[in-house]
Amino acid sequence: MKTVILSIFLLLQLTLFANDAKYKEQMAKQIQIVYQSETIEELQPAVNALDRIASAEKTKWEPYYYSAFGSLMMATRSTEAAKKDGYLDAAMAAIESAKKINANESELIALEGFVYMIRVTVDPATRGQQYSSLAFQTYNKALNLNPENPRALGLLAQMQFGTAQFFGASTEEPCATAKKALEKFETYKSENVLAPVWGKSITQGLLKNCK
Amino acid sequence: MKILAALILVSTCAWAQTKVSGVVKDTQGEVVIGANVMIKDSYDGTSSDAEGKFSFKTDEKGAHILVATFVGYKSFSQAVTLDGKEVVLNIVLQEEANVLDGVTISAGSFTAGEEKRRTVLKPLDIAMTAGATADIAGALNTLPGTQKVGESGRLFVRGGDGNETRTFVDGMVVLDAYGAAAPNTPSRGRFMPFMFKGTSFSTGGYSAEYGQAISSALVLNSKDKAESNQTDIGILSVGADVAHTQVWKRSSLSGKIQYTDIRPYFGLIDQRIDWITPPQALEGSAAYRTQVGKEGMLKLYGNFNRSSMQLYNHDILEPAKKQSYDLTNTYQYGNASYLQPLNENWNIRGGLSYTYNENAILLDGKPIGERESGTHTKVVTEYAANDNLEWRMGGEVIQRNYEAYQLNTTTQESQKLFFQEVITSGFTEAQVLVHTKFITKAGGRFEYNSLTNAVSVDPRLSVAYKPGKKGQFAFAYGMFRQSPKNQFVRLNHALQSEKAEHFILNYQVITDRKTFRVEAYYKQYKNLVKFVNGNMNDLNNAGNGYARGVELFWRDSETIKNVDYWLSYSYLDTERDYINYPTAAVPTFASKHNFSAVYKHFISALKTQVGATYSYSSGRPYTNPNNTQFNSDRTPDYHDLSVNLAYLPKPNLIIYFSCTNLLNNNNIFGYQYSDTQANDGLYKSRAIQQPANQFVFLGVFITFSKNKSVNQLPNL
Numbered sequence: 001m002k003t004v005i006l007s008i009f010l011l012l013q014l015t016l017f018a019n020d021a022k023y024k025e026q027m028a029k030q031i032q033i034v035y036q037s038e039t040i041e042e043l044q045p046a047v048n049a050l051d052r053i054a055s056a057e058k059t060k061w062e063p064y065y066y067s068a069f070g071s072l073m074m075a076t077r078s079t080e081a082a083k084k085d086g087y088l089d090a091a092m093a094a095i096e097s098a099k100k101i102n103a104n105e106s107e108l109i110a111l112e113g114f115v116y117m118i119r120v121t122v123d124p125a126t127r128g129q130q131y132s133s134l135a136f137q138t139y140n141k142a143l144n145l146n147p148e149n150p151r152a153l154g155l156l157a158q159m160q161f162g163t164a165q166f167f168g169a170s171t172e173e174p175c176a177t178a179k180k181a182l183e184k185f186e187t188y189k190s191e192n193v194l195a196p197v198w199g200k201s202i203t204q205g206l207l208k209n210c211k
Numbered sequence: 212m213k214i215l216a217a218l219i220l221v222s223t224c225a226w227a228q229t230k231v232s233g234v235v236k237d238t239q240g241e242v243v244i245g246a247n248v249m250i251k252d253s254y255d256g257t258s259s260d261a262e263g264k265f266s267f268k269t270d271e272k273g274a275h276i277l278v279a280t281f282v283g284y285k286s287f288s289q290a291v292t293l294d295g296k297e298v299v300l301n302i303v304l305q306e307e308a309n310v311l312d313g314v315t316i317s318a319g320s321f322t323a324g325e326e327k328r329r330t331v332l333k334p335l336d337i338a339m340t341a342g343a344t345a346d347i348a349g350a351l352n353t354l355p356g357t358q359k360v361g362e363s364g365r366l367f368v369r370g371g372d373g374n375e376t377r378t379f380v381d382g383m384v385v386l387d388a389y390g391a392a393a394p395n396t397p398s399r400g401r402f403m404p405f406m407f408k409g410t411s412f413s414t415g416g417y418s419a420e421y422g423q424a425i426s427s428a429l430v431l432n433s434k435d436k437a438e439s440n441q442t443d444i445g446i447l448s449v450g451a452d453v454a455h456t457q458v459w460k461r462s463s464l465s466g467k468i469q470y471t472d473i474r475p476y477f478g479l480i481d482q483r484i485d486w487i488t489p490p491q492a493l494e495g496s497a498a499y500r501t502q503v504g505k506e507g508m509l510k511l512y513g514n515f516n517r518s519s520m521q522l523y524n525h526d527i528l529e530p531a532k533k534q535s536y537d538l539t540n541t542y543q544y545g546n547a548s549y550l551q552p553l554n555e556n557w558n559i560r561g562g563l564s565y566t567y568n569e570n571a572i573l574l575d576g577k578p579i580g581e582r583e584s585g586t587h588t589k590v591v592t593e594y595a596a597n598d599n600l601e602w603r604m605g606g607e608v609i610q611r612n613y614e615a616y617q618l619n620t621t622t623q624e625s626q627k628l629f630f631q632e633v634i635t636s637g638f639t640e641a642q643v644l645v646h647t648k649f650i651t652k653a654g655g656r657f658e659y660n661s662l663t664n665a666v667s668v669d670p671r672l673s674v675a676y677k678p679g680k681k682g683q684f685a686f687a688y689g690m691f692r693q694s695p696k697n698q699f700v701r702l703n704h705a706l707q708s709e710k711a712e713h714f715i716l717n718y719q720v721i722t723d724r725k726t727f728r729v730e731a732y733y734k735q736y737k738n739l740v741k742f743v744n745g746n747m748n749d750l751n752n753a754g755n756g757y758a759r760g761v762e763l764f765w766r767d768s769e770t771i772k773n774v775d776y777w778l779s780y781s782y783l784d785t786e787r788d789y790i791n792y793p794t795a796a797v798p799t800f801a802s803k804h805n806f807s808a809v810y811k812h813f814i815s816a817l818k819t820q821v822g823a824t825y826s827y828s829s830g831r832p833y834t835n836p837n838n839t840q841f842n843s844d845r846t847p848d849y850h851d852l853s854v855n856l857a858y859l860p861k862p863n864l865i866i867y868f869s870c871t872n873l874l875n876n877n878n879i880f881g882y883q884y885s886d887t888q889a890n891d892g893l894y895k896s897r898a899i900q901q902p903a904n905q906f907v908f909l910g911v912f913i914t915f916s917k918n919k920s921v922n923q924l925p926n927l
Contacts, residue, residue: 026254041245045258048247051280052256055249071282081724086282133439133916167818167861 342853364397370758371426416687
């Protein structure tokens, strides 16, 4: 009997281990595609795959996170305002699902801010006011949850820079934030192997405008 | 060991795969590329390819659910049995209704919503339209279906009088939505555009939910909970204001106090009015929003206003003879509305509003003022079965108390008149998306009026058909009624409701940043108030009339970079036989041709938005007693070119300048005539004009908030 129980236990362990390995492998593959794809045609299947993983892995926020990130990338690649909004809606829906699993994940909140920032670009005249203040607030919220989050800092710098540039104000503050963000990009290491790592090049690009 | 063997066997069995394949199309038969096809709660699935085809293998066994999704489409699901035998599916995805390219109810209405969805006008457009001076009615007057009536400032829609447009805030009626003004001077709306997240201006054929309006419904939806703390200060050429917003986790409170004093301004600019004391006003408003429970939302709004002015009216024949006119207006409005979703399909909303409006008027010291107070209570339940069927029904009670002093022409003394009216109504309406291309909304409204003991049922119907991706045809029909003006009901309590029947045909094409629309209508007026044998104290409902016309609208913010412009044109043919009219005639507020061109240009290099509005109206009728034919003379055409400029030197600072009637046209809205003939046997006239041809406004707006990018641009 002991052997039987042990066998069942081992088998279960094995299945669980296999499942986890499958999850990590699948995630790594899709994350790679999301990071490297340039077109909607390439991004859509990856987002779909991530949505499938999310539907199977009910306790993991990361599949939703990358699905949202992929949808956000599609929004930036799309040329039609209505389509952009469609992708942003999809991104927001995925973020909301992820927040139900882990409401205090700084990375999720930072990504939510990114969605607001892209909302502004669809119709700056009408949305500038509402969404830029929402984006600022959301980035600050992400930083409250994790002051080390380089993406929250980098995006905040981006937002500050855009505002300063529009009003012809000094770019001292945004540049300081960007510099701090770059430091965090160098030093910050998450324990989560699936944690996002994007954003460094955006901040480096921004810093090129700083003297 | 047997058990272990069995387990291994089960595991092995699971490796026998099932192939799932097929094609994904939409309802038009077009292939859908990139749709996500999957076995629910599993890793297994794929995306449809460039031909809409998909094929994948799954390890899952037994009964499962197959799901297909794509952005902009409803998700598709179907039960499948996975037993190693290939599953082949033809999936048809339904477009999500009312999203982006969906068919919508459009005849008769202009929706000015927030941000996302394609709308004709946005709240910021209202604030930044030159010539509108940030007045909601002023901006809506650049849309087709409206007539410019410069001396009133109200919305005159499709041959209807100004009182035939009714304003609703969060579904609750506002008894007097315009501020007090001296005779023949334009009044401003009492509500600031920035308070609202969405505005729906309907020029006919509106929902059964809105009653007591026979020409037009202006439905304003207030903003939800504010997102950030801020303080705003405005220093204006005609006064000052200060506002503050405080935000908590689940609620927000905003308040504003404004003081207006036109005296310093009038010192600079010559006025046609002989003021004793020019208008001054103190106004305050507060809004509180809070979430209740998980999904409930309670909104409270209150507004008070006190304004006063004194002036002399001069006799037309003998200008030295003058009469003093002293007006003090006290206004209070309160509104509470509550929305509570009950479950996925049902929600309930309700509200209570209270209006108090007093015009204390002294004419040479004798009171001729009026006072009205009223409450409106309403409860609505809404049911949405799915995207294809929505249904709602509701009940409401509008109660009004009115009293007034009228000068008795024989005794020259004031006498008191009053009435009390209770209107109890119920309405029901269903919206059915018959097909992705065809939508219909039908309903009816029941009313009981306590004053006349009259019971009525009015039908409403709207349909829309969208044959292709862009263009849409729509039709609306409805019967509308409202109580006659207070000045008539106070004399005769038995007067029936005035009625109008609307027929509207509409065609519109809306793309991302362009809108084209054309609308034709026919309107039949019945039961209008009529003076019996021209006697203004003897009234009945024998009046009638008609209005018909064609309107065009074009808006384009795409063709020229950083430029947004719109053009509207309205043609109106209308006649009425009502009040003192001896026969059917074109009413004095109606002009045959109305045209507006609005232009806005943002110049990034200068951090400045400039705007210009040109308005044209053909001449309006007036009666010249020296001419035997009634209402047969016409005023000169009306022209107005207004400009505005908003300069943003810093993120939290705006300098705003506007000037109406830049070309200083001498616009005339009509003529008043002397009661008696002059020595030469002719009646002498005086033109009805604005107090000054131009209005120049300069304001500086500063905002203090934690994040420095916030400014008051949306508030202007």
